[in-house]
Amino acid sequence: MRLINTTTLEIEEFLSEDKIPPFAILSHTWEEEECTLQQMQNAEASIVKERKGYQKIRKYCEQSLKDGLLWAWVDTYVGLTSFPIDKTSTAELSEAINSMFRWYQMADVCYAFLSDVSTLASLPKSRWFSRGWTLQELVAPRNVRFYNCAWKFVGSKLDLRKELHAITTIEEAVLETGKFEMISIGRRMSWAAGRQTTRIEDRAYSLMGIFDVNMPLLYGEGHKAFTRLQEEIMKISDDQSLFAWGLPAEIKTVHEFRDNLAGLSVDGMRGIFAESPDEFKFSERIHVLQDLRFSIPPIVSNNGVRIELQVYRPTGHRIQFAALYCTIHGNYRYFLGFPIIRWAGRWVARYGELVMIPVRALVDASSETPYTNPEVLLLKAPIVLPKEREPLNSIRLGWITGTHDKEYKMEVHCAKHAAYSERTRALTLTQNVDTIHAAFIFSRMEIDPTTLFDGLKRPGPKRGHDDEVWHKSSFVITAKAYNSSHRYTAAFPTFAILVGGPIASPWVEIIVVLDDHDSGVQFQKLHTVKEQPIQRCTEKAKLLALLEDDTNIGPLGGKRVQANEQVIMLWEEAQASRFGLIKKTGQGRLSVRTQLQMMSTNLVEKGLILFVTIAPPGHWAHEVKLRWW
Known part of the structure; x- marks a missing residue:
């Protein structure tokens, strides 16, 4: 870990976390004239000192010194240009991104610099709340202090928890304590809905710490990065709200869904994973249930995701419905689930938004529990629309x-x-x-x-x-x-x-x-x-x-x-x-x-x-x- 000496602005590397001294950490958004590691190592040049990025780092170090911290860490832009990360080293970049959440947790204080905020009234409009990386920078540190464009103190995370909840939807209890392990996977995903990153892959990489997973960085893989993130989460959690994406503002029952179904298209046929955090937007309405059947954990392979779920099969209809161990607030007589279509005799694909599946559709009145035995499904999105085989004449x-x-x-x-x-x-x-x-x-x-x-x-x-x-x-x-x-x-x-x-x-x-x-x-x-x-x-x-x-x-x-x-x-x-x-x-x-x-x-x-x-x-x-x- 490389830290800046807040007195000399020189960089020093600490190879062991046991040797890392108390330090401050900076949270900010990318702007013009940021400084790279190589530029900071040549900071004597007058052209470097004139850059806006250098002036931001200098002000940051001055504030750290005022608070008695001799060391500081700053991430200028992870994955593109980094300081004090050497962007020329792929291994160092991967290590830094996988460690970043922990580093924000370790910091004595996190300074959130809001370059587009002058007063508290303009706080909700700040670009800082729309960026992907700043989510973990808000959640991970114990002590977050907000500063405006002139480096004037606006307030702490604790002081502003109500305003921050209104802006981010993050629970006040999480902002107060930093504890979020009991928050469902889907709910945590919803925190990232609407946030953007310059590189598509960073939408996934910026969430690794939120879900306590690690994975290698593969810039160029695009949306597959978010799929890999969900696969890693699935390996360590049995929380099926991970699959509860696509909840509409007005949820339908299975019968209402079928009545409004216009037709089938390949575009609507999906696998079990979401394409982005945006599809978890309304997940705060989801209540996660315990898997009382102790289903076998899902398994990922090149043939899709093997998972055990309860299935409702309406007679005379190609669309069936897989029930998750989740329900929706205010509708506790229904499971939350998604439509499925069987294709090629082996696989099923998810089709459309989440729906409500009545418990009585899965079990009869004589059942001792409101659960039925799950079925093994192999979920995979088809490449082309699977057509029913034309029968022989x-x-x-x-x-x-x-x-x-x-x-x-x-x-x-x-x-x-x-x-x-x-x-x-x-x-x-x-x-x-x-x-x-x-x-x-x-x-x-x-x-x-x-x-x-x-x-x-x-x-x-x-x-x-x-x-x-x-x-x-x-x-x-x-x-x-x-x-x-x-x-x-x-x-x-x-x-x-x-x-x-x-x-x-x-x-x-x-x-x-x-x-x-x-x-x-x-x-x-x-x-x-x-x-x-x-x-x-x-x-x-x-x-x-x-x-x-x-x-x-x-x-x-x-x-x-x-x-x-x-x-x-x-x-x-x-x-x-x-x-x-x-x-x-x-x-x-x-x-x-x-x-x-x-x-x-x-x-x-x-x-x-x-x-x-x-x-x-x-x-x-x-x-x-x-x-x-």
């Missing part, structure tokens, strides 16, 4: 699953604008039109009644098998157990799954398909067995004719749904009494369930997938959700 048939899926054979019939590939199991559309695209027709393969009923045993080779089949092409089997009064009936009509509609709003429907030549008899027979399967049925020829029709055709039942379920097989067991009365002793059902779902079809693309499951109705609860892989 096709519908792929997923693997047919269930307990009876192997007992059916399938044939596919397509409309003119569609084609089905057995190899890829994909129905490709040449036109994205709102009509029927294809019919997947399922017919039961050869059926053995003994596979349906436990009581129907296949007899030995010499004992006949008393089965009665109504028609060889029919879907109804009647059987009588050998040497028993038990009778069995099974109905298993052919059925079709119809798909149609535009890719953005498709529909699926299940109908029973009757034989073209025997439809009347089949209808009556099916109606006799059970009414439920005949809610929607048609002849096969009529169904194929619909596929040839060029007009827009919707679901035959009128309902546009993306999931459908239908009973497609029934079997019953009955017993005849000795009086000829028939008593039902058991029954079974088989259903087909279909669902059209937009999802990834491979590692890159997404499209519609038609899922088909054939199983008893109670099987759905145990169904495993399928993926393309």
Whole structure:
């Protein structure tokens, strides 16, 4: 540390802080004709003594001597021209800036020279309050004394604490005691809002002491310096008001934000860090909460910031909301949070201003705490606006699953604008039109009644098998157990799954398909067995004719749904009494369930997938959700 001898104006270096004598320190703003270290070392030259900067240093040293201090330190302009810092030494410049807050704390007195102030009334308009470096020079020293342009005493920091609070918004308690460790990160950032520095990087470097962090100086990095500052703060503090920037003067709820959202743009998509202290302007309204869930501390990497936050997901909306462990004064039933947009399947980006998230949106009334489990988010700003992947103009048939899926054979019939590939199991559309695209027709393969009923045993080779089949092409089997009064009936009509509609709003429907030549008899027979399967049925020829029709055709039942379920097989067991009365002793059902779902079809693309499951109705609860892989 280099100090000026206030008597001789010569410079002496002290290598150890233990050897540093009592000293004064100067706080001022850059003006014309400041003196560099090299110029002060040649101060005998008359041209140097005529500089305004030299006269300022001389007056400063005279005041120090009056107060009994033989040594003084002055920073003419950190990062550009410094005295007594050697600007030609990058290492010395970095050391001085990283040490400066501590040096201001160590000083016996700090003289704040206000070159544009003549009276106390002009104090609020002083340029000194708009500069970045003077913030730490006001907060750090225990004793700050203000002098006007003529080096006349204006008042001390303690005397002027009310005026200083009105000008800077810094709490009076901080001005009185110099203690600010309990002040939130966001609130401290707000002290620097509106302050300027000649070099962009100094907006960050001038705040290192306020947050008790150190980092190397990289002039030329621009706004990245402020990002690095926030990363360093994040490493030592769990105060999430660091992320509570962008608080508007009139804060909205999540619903008000969504109602007023005009559209998405890449300019509005950000990472988790602010670009400057200005974005913390209204942070005095923020109340920091304790993280009761003990979330894992956030981690910075080249992939973004990994952080655990509570997330509110409104249904049917791309915008979601991440809740910080902060609230807003006067609205303690709300978390403070920010909108997020998921992009590229991995990251999320912050979008827009801070909003209020109601606690009830995250937890229900039965919760023992007003917190829910946090989610891991990877926050990173996209380089370009992430677009939703355009879905493929096709519908792929997923693997047919269930307990009876192997007992059916399938044939596919397509409309003119569609084609089905057995190899890829994909129905490709040449036109994205709102009509029927294809019919997947399922017919039961050869059926053995003994596979349906436990009581129907296949007899030995010499004992006949008393089965009665109504028609060889029919879907109804009647059987009588050998040497028993038990009778069995099974109905298993052919059925079709119809798909149609535009890719953005498709529909699926299940109908029973009757034989073209025997439809009347089949209808009556099916109606006799059970009414439920005949809610929607048609002849096969009529169904194929619909596929040839060029007009827009919707679901035959009128309902546009993306999931459908239908009973497609029934079997019953009955017993005849000795009086000829028939008593039902058991029954079974088989259903087909279909669902059209937009999802990834491979590692890159997404499209519609038609899922088909054939199983008893109670099987759905145990169904495993399928993926393309």
